[in-house]
Amino acid sequence: MTDITHPRLRLRPKGGSRFRTGAPWVYSDELVLDRRTRALPAGTIVTLEDAERQPMATGAFHPTSKIAFRVLERMPDHAIDRAWLHAKIAHAHALRDHLFDAPFYRLIHAEADGLPGVIIDRFGDAVAIQPNAAWADLLIEDIAAAVMAVTGVSTVIKNGTGRARALDGLPEETTVLQGALDGVVDVPMNGAIYQADLLGGQKTGLYYDQRPNHAFAARLVRDARVLDVFSHVGGFGLAALAGGAAHATAVDGSAPALALAEAGAAKMGMADKFATRKGDAFDTMTAMAGEGARFEVVICDPPAFAPNKAAAEAGLRAYERVARLAAKLVAPGGYLVLCSCSHAADLARFRQVSTKGVHRAGRAAQIIHTGEAGPDHPVHPGLAESAYLKALFLRLD
Template identity: 60%
Template sequence: MTSPSYPIVRLRPNANARAIRHGFPWVYANELVLDRRSKSLAPGSLAVLEDADRTPMGLVTVNPNSKIICRMLDRDPEEEINAAWFGARLQRALAHRARLYGDTQAHRLVHAEADGMPGVVIDRFNDVFVIQPNAAWADTHFDALVAAIEAASPNPTIVKNGTGRARKLEGLEETLEVARGDVAGPVGVEMNGATYFADVLEGQKTGLFFDQRENHAFAARLAVNARVLDVFSHVGGFGLAALANGAAGVLSVDSSEPALELAQRGAAAMGLAPSFTTRRGDAFKVMEALAEEGETFDVVICDPPAFAPSKDALERGLRAYERVARMATALVRPGGYLGLCSCSHAAELSKFRNASARGIGRAGRRGQIIHTGFAGPDHPQMPQLAESGYLKAVFFRLDG
């Protein structure tokens, strides 16, 4: 077989070639020689990356419109990116998830760089696969990826969810389509003994946050016979897990009525609807109202959106996390539990933990950290890429 012929892009002499050789998967625009030829490459093009001494380093995808101008695809500079290439990576990802979850087919199947597909996220909801192609190369090779999924799973439904901030950073247009099969409505899945319904077309991101699976399970251990408040609940993440594990009652708070309706549907599917209530509104206003009403709970969980999506937003985001902690603390009964989450990669653990502790202190309470959680093992991290370790969940037991 003839090896494919790829153009060559080259690192500047001051680029950190050693880090790339040791596994760092990105090349930033200021590290690459940007001559007329490299600038003319179409977004999503494949190229051989060379160091400043013209030694090949691997096969990369190039996007001149992105600050991350190159993403490493394969250490073999002559590799061909086709359905077989995708299939090998899918099989490796499938084997890992099968070891984790057995026959349960509701999980993050591909977690971008950590699973060898830079910028590509695939969430699996039984026979429904939701793909987020967040890098230009994934758009240009989308058909090959679909073919690999079809080879691995009979009669799949495949959704292309090309929406969100990541695509904007790549200079890509938003798109949303059912690429294969049909989606008749929300998809039901089981997780931690609870039933969830995900809107894979109109819901937030792919429709369900599998990354919180392990943190849901820990919170559920605290919830036996407890009254639980789940703030920023989406489709019932923490609340439904608590309900399935014997919570006496759950109140879920979210600004999205469709999300709360799906949460109620999950509670009904478990036969536990009488113990599950919802309250729609701005989370801060609802927490303020609950405090004014004198409401308290044994367990309070807050899983807000990313308040610090970038370094520029870090200080503002930390103030928001502190505010969440302060307001939520007022709703926790003496000796109760408070779980606080952040999905902002810019707010690393110590900064988030300190902001949370300040909020608890400002509420006039003291607490002990009993558990720190992260994304589950179906969301593997690249040790060279700090951005892949975005999720933190810190659980406190509060004093009187």
Template identity: 30%
Template sequence: MSPSSPSLVDRLRSARERRGALLSDARTTAFRLVNGVPDGMPDVTVDTFAGVHVVSLYRDFTPVEEQALLDAAQEAWSPRSLYLKRRPREARVLANTARDVIAPEQPARGEAVESLEALENGLRFLIRPAQGLSVGLYLDMRETRAWLLGQVKGLTVLNLFSYTCAFGVVATAAGASRVLNIDTSRRVLDWGEENALLNGQPVDRYDYVAGDVFDWLGRLAKKGQGFDVVISDPPSFSTTRTARFSAARDYPQLAEAAARLVAPGGRLVACCNLSTLTPRRFEAMVLEGVGRAGRQGRSVLALGPSPVDFPWSPEAPPGLKVHVVQLR
């Protein structure tokens, strides 16, 4: 990329034009503007949240390349702000030791924005673009959240690895009778409570549980609790004080524990964002776990990111896989 390359500006403008359906949707102001190779921008993604753009780099760009990209984005889109996230393979390790390098708190271009509200299907979510690599909402889950809106009226929902509780907000808006959110981090659960309040939803601290998910799955099972819908959206890799989780290795174990809490006739919504795991292999792992729990289940639906803002190609297939399993 040369600093003044018109082709780079053109590619960014073309990527934005391909999001036309989203650009004209007043009920959704959070979506992906650039999705790597399919948009002609290898190793680059750009997410927009009500005019604040978050640029993520998935290899070590030179300073000249970075500045060229940021200049081109400013010219192509004239955003309110551009925030930069550097996500090389070692980013998960460096995020705690070199956060100012991986995820600078100050914008690369434009005004500093501590927080803002973004819309998704008419619901409001608090975004903090300067707070680390994750800014509050995973946009590839928009289609799954939209599906959930029509599925849980009057039902109980367990939201595992809830992060800022976007699924919980959607389930409550859809008329769920109860939503229990569990995450290891009290900080993001507090953020989830803020999201609920933004949408005029009541907040009960007992429904925002901080702790190890596997531990809580066991505790809830011992109490004989069941839920009509269990949503499992773990990180691909995680480490707690007591355990390490790898989706490629441990998803059957997670599906087994989650299936034990699905009420008869209920559904397990199993999600995975590990790009190296094929949809067929992931489905097999989920069904293996359901069988280990002594339950019978069948896949009834496969979901994924929207092709409008998450286009894919054979060399860059979608990373997100969602399988909905109906249990007897």
């Protein structure tokens, strides 16, 4: 029990059906939002009540967001302080410490780790925190202190960029909260060496979610020519080189990302087996097909074309186009890997449009493996959106 009393937030009589079955959110149209509650600052810690005013849970409130209540504890009037943060982070850290031999992983995966809207990636002695919800932005100093106490890292970066922060009305800002950072960070993963730019790169600097899919792709590439499209800092391409590929070509629209990919290949001593091509992925694949280029393995890991339901149909058409263009570049008997990080495009729809695109390219295929994010990206049982990553591995005729 506690003597803390948070402001009250009440459900409508028929509100909270998903919350009652385990979902970590309550939407604004499920709540009684009167003048008093709308006056609460974004990020205020509140206690949720049912329609009969019985306390149910502690969470974070946002008066203007569609996601108005984020569950922090399934107990009312719970203290949300540094000690609470320390316990949550320690619980998450214990899993990662058990799973990985080296301290390079996603430490906190938002709702699935009990910290809604918070992403924390670890890069050895440094962490990058994305506080994508107002409550976390308010408590960023306490989050940083708790992470340092649990992990022993000396450098903490606040990466305040991205669409999620904008939805919560938060400004873009990236800053060093603790310690210092001297250039990019070497990240060993699956035998490759990646270069992560924690201050200027996309997201937190590297995508850890594809780790198991990099590893499976590496099983297909021995002595192969590999094309890595939407490569970012060389995710699949460098893993392919580590797996024994004869050569890898990375395609991306970002010159800085490709430069980091080249630096990673050089760190691995494989610069002579690695090439980059800057340009729009669709245009580049079309041009390569016209040039007669063929690869034993082609991998496409595009950004989220369907980040929400409104964009789902257009996004699915884009994924079909990726599959069609990429399939034309695969040598007979070769492999095609197609990925989606769009939670609004579920696996069934993604598989449907991907195989349709392959068929439209005049190729027959068999699906040999379906991948997902690694275990440092756990799935919240009540939040389908947390199972966002899909990877289809196909063998073509």
